[in-house]
Amino acid sequence: MDFILNFISLAFLAQIIRISIPYILAAMGGLFSERSGVTNIALEGIMLNGAFASVLGTYFTNSPTLGVISGIIAGILTAYIHAIISIRFKADQIISGVAINLLAVGVTKFFLKIVFDSSSNSSRVEGIKIFAIFPESNNFLSILNQIIGNPFIWLTFIIIILSHFILFKTVFGLRIRAVGEHPKAADTLGIKVNYLRYICVLISGALAGLSGSWLALDQHQFTDGMSNGRGFIAIAAVIFGRWNPLPVTAACLLFGFAEALQITLQSLGTNIPTQFIQMIPYVLTMIALAGFIGKSTPPAAAGKPYEEG
Amino acid sequence: MNKKNLIIEILIPIFAVLLSLIISDILIIIYKQSPLKVYKILIEGTILNPYGIGQVLFKTTPLIFTGLAVAFAFHAGLFNIGCEGQLYVGAFTTAIVAAYLPQFTPPLIAILLAIIAGFIAGFIAGFIPGYLKAKTGAHEVINTIMLNFIIMAIVNYLVIRFFKVPETIHTYPIINNAKIPRLFEYTSFFKGSAANLSFFIALLACFIIYIILWKTKFGYEVRATGYNPKAAETAGINIKKIVILAMSISGGLAGLVGINFVLGYKYYFEEGFSSGIGFMGIAVALLGRNHPLGVFIAALFFGILSQGGLVINAIVPKELVDILQAVVIISVVASSSEVRRLLFKLGRL
Numbered sequence: 001m002d003f004i005l006n007f008i009s010l011a012f013l014a015q016i017i018r019i020s021i022p023y024i025l026a027a028m029g030g031l032f033s034e035r036s037g038v039t040n041i042a043l044e045g046i047m048l049n050g051a052f053a054s055v056l057g058t059y060f061t062n063s064p065t066l067g068v069i070s071g072i073i074a075g076i077l078t079a080y081i082h083a084i085i086s087i088r089f090k091a092d093q094i095i096s097g098v099a100i101n102l103l104a105v106g107v108t109k110f111f112l113k114i115v116f117d118s119s120s121n122s123s124r125v126e127g128i129k130i131f132a133i134f135p136e137s138n139n140f141l142s143i144l145n146q147i148i149g150n151p152f153i154w155l156t157f158i159i160i161i162l163s164h165f166i167l168f169k170t171v172f173g174l175r176i177r178a179v180g181e182h183p184k185a186a187d188t189l190g191i192k193v194n195y196l197r198y199i200c201v202l203i204s205g206a207l208a209g210l211s212g213s214w215l216a217l218d219q220h221q222f223t224d225g226m227s228n229g230r231g232f233i234a235i236a237a238v239i240f241g242r243w244n245p246l247p248v249t250a251a252c253l254l255f256g257f258a259e260a261l262q263i264t265l266q267s268l269g270t271n272i273p274t275q276f277i278q279m280i281p282y283v284l285t286m287i288a289l290a291g292f293i294g295k296s297t298p299p300a301a302a303g304k305p306y307e308e309g
Numbered sequence: 310m311n312k313k314n315l316i317i318e319i320l321i322p323i324f325a326v327l328l329s330l331i332i333s334d335i336l337i338i339i340y341k342q343s344p345l346k347v348y349k350i351l352i353e354g355t356i357l358n359p360y361g362i363g364q365v366l367f368k369t370t371p372l373i374f375t376g377l378a379v380a381f382a383f384h385a386g387l388f389n390i391g392c393e394g395q396l397y398v399g400a401f402t403t404a405i406v407a408a409y410l411p412q413f414t415p416p417l418i419a420i421l422l423a424i425i426a427g428f429i430a431g432f433i434a435g436f437i438p439g440y441l442k443a444k445t446g447a448h449e450v451i452n453t454i455m456l457n458f459i460i461m462a463i464v465n466y467l468v469i470r471f472f473k474v475p476e477t478i479h480t481y482p483i484i485n486n487a488k489i490p491r492l493f494e495y496t497s498f499f500k501g502s503a504a505n506l507s508f509f510i511a512l513l514a515c516f517i518i519y520i521i522l523w524k525t526k527f528g529y530e531v532r533a534t535g536y537n538p539k540a541a542e543t544a545g546i547n548i549k550k551i552v553i554l555a556m557s558i559s560g561g562l563a564g565l566v567g568i569n570f571v572l573g574y575k576y577y578f579e580e581g582f583s584s585g586i587g588f589m590g591i592a593v594a595l596l597g598r599n600h601p602l603g604v605f606i607a608a609l610f611f612g613i614l615s616q617g618g619l620v621i622n623a624i625v626p627k628e629l630v631d632i633l634q635a636v637v638i639i640s641v642v643a644s645s646s647e648v649r650r651l652l653f654k655l656g657r658l
Contacts, residue, residue, distance in 0.1 A: 085642060098588060114626075279462045
């Protein structure tokens with residue numbers, strides 16, 4: 001019974017949320033990019049750059065808020081490279097994404113060495129301020145504060161709702177979807193296909209950069225390669241949630257749950273092989289993509305450059 | 310390939326390398342060092358001394374395999390970014406087979422069996438995304454990314470649970486007869502370097518892939534499928550079969566990476582040994598324009614860089630080399646269309 005109690009506690013829920021936030025933010029970014037027809041597997045690298053920039057920003061200004069803003073800006077700049085390569089040069093979007101991921105690993109390590117003279121981690125910086133809504137008189141309330149008092153969690157919540165609203169309730173969202181499904185038709189109707197794609201890729205950069213900020217400021221430092229495959233999990237969530245904000249969020253929470261489960265099991269010292277729990281997101285995504293549990297179909301024009309004319 | 314295309318294919322990589330040199334100059338200057346001094350040390354430490362040459366060959370070998378793997382899939386119009394996982398399971402299988410063969414297995418047979426085992430493991434890892442692509446249309450890029458993580462988790466589990474030497478993260482050593490000789494056993498020239506005969510196996514692989522792609526009916530079908538799948542299908546080519554086979558062979562080639570590391574160097578499989586060789590294969594294939602000869606040259610280039618990174622680490626961070634790799638990829642993909650457009654304009658003048 002005690003064993004099960006580990007998993008229905010508030011602390012466990014808090015852990016799921018903590019793990020899921022970077023997934024959700026990056027996945028919302030990936031969603032915008034893919035919906036407009038640009039495959040973005042550079043999320044991983046954008047997150048890494050965002051994480052590093054937010055630590056740099058916080059380190060030099062002593063303000064986590066400015067740190068977060070630097071993370072977002074770094075995300076946008078990194079995504080801009082992806083946008084130029086895949087929209088302006090009409091080059092292969094996958095290759096561009098792979099290159100940006102490699103670039104981010106190299107650039108962050110290089111500047112880690114220059115600024116912090118270390119090849120593994122930065123100095124400790126201030127984290128995001130948690131507001132104490134409830135008096136921290138017991139463990140339960142202090143964990144509740146960790147959730148409700150964290151502005152990042154609110155921000156993420158707003159971004160999910162906004163993404164859904166923008167994509168499905170606004171003209172802008174309709175255009176994004178049109179451009180991703182049938183760019184030719186959208187072009188005929190006077191929609192600037194490539195301009196819209198630029199905007200969407202930059203949005204994805206801002207969100208993935210923000211996701212990186214959370215990672216870094218949650219840990220109060222940057223560590224080498226700290227995105228650690230999370231960008232790819234975000235992509236998996238986008239596919240598993242079929243390119244819709246709410247199901248994608250659910251997918252992120254599911255993946256976050258699997259990871260929290262793995263961590264808790266590990267700390268309890270059970271002999272359930274954690275590697276198999278680790279695999280869950282990836283296996284589910286492959287199954288979804290293959291159509292074994294209802295077909296998961298990407299936007300029709302995703303990955304294809306568009307020649308305006 | 311006509312003459313004009315050939316010129317373009319040669320100009321693109323040259324342009325890419327020049328651009329990345331400019332960027333590396335800037336970074337070196339940011340680090341308050343002299344680019345000339347850095348390049349001098351890099352060259353002296355790699356291709357101008359015997360140990361350096363040996364190390365370069367050692368680092369080039371796995372890049373040839375992953376470069377060929379990516380290039381082969383490219384020819385069928387497929388993008389294999391699953392080399393990382395394929396080489397992981399390949400090297401693991403190679404190590405296990407070579408460790409558990411009877412001690413008295415004759416050297417040639419032991420080595421061959423271990424190599425074939427690695428190829429088959431990679432082949433199966435490539436077969437899965439190939440099959441899913443052919444049968445359900447699921448994109449091979451996403452599936453290979455997912456498989457990278459899945460394969461690593463499974464292999465790590467197997468290593469930890471069943472095969473590792475206690476208190477380490479590696480498997481039991483392979484039998485003596487499965488070891489591939491180091492080059493310095495033949496000539497004192499490479500004294501101390503890890504270069505081994507698997508370099509020549511990699512060269513042989515380049516040659517075989519060239520023959521398959523350009524001198525056989527199967528290779529023709531692979532290229533036709535990559536060039537225009539609809540036309541290939543109309544011409545009676547079973548493109549589903551080609552997609553599955555091309556992806557599997559690509560995986561098999563990546564699975565050969567273990568030859569160099571396991572049979573020729575460490576003599577065991579170690580968790581996390583590959584670190585990025587699979588992704589570098591993409592850079593190698595791109596820079597080498599997917600031609601086996603190009604792959605060889607590009608692998609050598611990156612081999613020099615990655616050994617060079619270690620050499621220059623004393624005065625500039627070796628991460629400079631990681632940045633260069635990425636810049637090379639970016640400039641190759643971006644310039645492919647630009648160089649063509651430029652030449653087209655020049656041609657009209």
